[in-house]
Amino acid sequence: MLDQRLHHHLVTWLGQWPAGGALDVVGSERRVQPGWDGEPHPVVAVGSPLGVVLSVPPDRAVAVRALGPRSMAALLAELPAVVGLPGWVGYRAVFRHTLAPTPLPDHGEWVDAADPVVPRWLRPFGGEVLVARDSDGGYLAGAGIKRHDGYGHEIAVGTEPAGRGRGLARRLVAQAARRVLDEGAVPTYLHDPGNVASARVAEAAGFADRGWSAYGLERVDRPPAP
Structure with missing residues (x-):
């Protein structure tokens, strides 16, 4: 069962969770608001084995959905132009979380x-x-x-x-x-x-x-x- 904190985090951060299919494109105001570092993060997505939620600025959601089904690698290559950020590049990261950190001794x-x-x-x-x-x-x-x-x-x-x-x-x-x-x-x-x-x-x-x-x-x- 998905931890409620993780569920609420993904809903808040992306605008929706979970994905209803292989890929759900969501327009979220969070993408135009300051993030953790005070700067907007205009495209954020999280994918589980059940599907990907791709969060983009609200005024770009229709254009991104119009790209149609494709791999995330292909989508990331096209997103900078579609969301109006030609000087940006896409990346993928491994996403991990835990509720039980290893009981290592504090060192900081x-x-x-x-x-x-x-x-x-x-x-x-x-x-x-x-x-x-x-x-x-x-x-x-x-x-x-x-x-x-x-x-x-x-x-x-x-x-x-x-x-x-x-x-x-x-x-x-x-x-x-x-x-x-x-x-x-x-x-x-x-x-x-x-x-x-x-x-x-x-x-x-x-x-x-x-x-x-x-x-x-x-x-x-x-x-x-x-």
């Missing part, structure tokens, strides 16, 4: 995102971020939380080369997931399908691969999806 401390120890990539998450330090107090690894809505929070993690191979990332992800659950939301984790290291971190932290995917568009001058 929560600090304000504006703290001098926090690297640039973590600052946009705002609020508090999770940081692991070395013996001299320097930054080794960190995790931030994308608070998409009140029901679903996505965890992102990064480790400096000096901190790799110590299991820091998996501990930080599990620790962050416990905090998300304590806040009443469901923790999610997305990563590029080819990122083996990120997949291992997710599995070790208790985020199983259930065959779900996330899709979206991003600017070509932005870093690739995690």
Whole structure:
């Protein structure tokens, strides 16, 4: 049975859940409103083995539906032009969630995102971020939380080369997931399908691969999806 928090998150984030068929295109105001980072995310989709819900701006839904049945790869190639974002590209990520993070020991401390120890990539998450330090107090690894809505929070993690191979990332992800659950939301984790290291971190932290995917568009001058 789908957890109610995950269900409410997907309904809120996408505008509908679940899909009624292989692909449901939904026009949602969320696509033109600021997202977790203060910027709109104009195309977001989540797919389970039962189907995909593709969320687009309301004024683009008819045009996207008119593309007709096709693979998600083909659809992502055409979406930038159809939704008026020719400088963007499509991506697919593995979508994971958990209600039972692995009981790994905590290894980070929560600090304000504006703290001098926090690297640039973590600052946009705002609020508090999770940081692991070395013996001299320097930054080794960190995790931030994308608070998409009140029901679903996505965890992102990064480790400096000096901190790799110590299991820091998996501990930080599990620790962050416990905090998300304590806040009443469901923790999610997305990563590029080819990122083996990120997949291992997710599995070790208790985020199983259930065959779900996330899709979206991003600017070509932005870093690739995690």
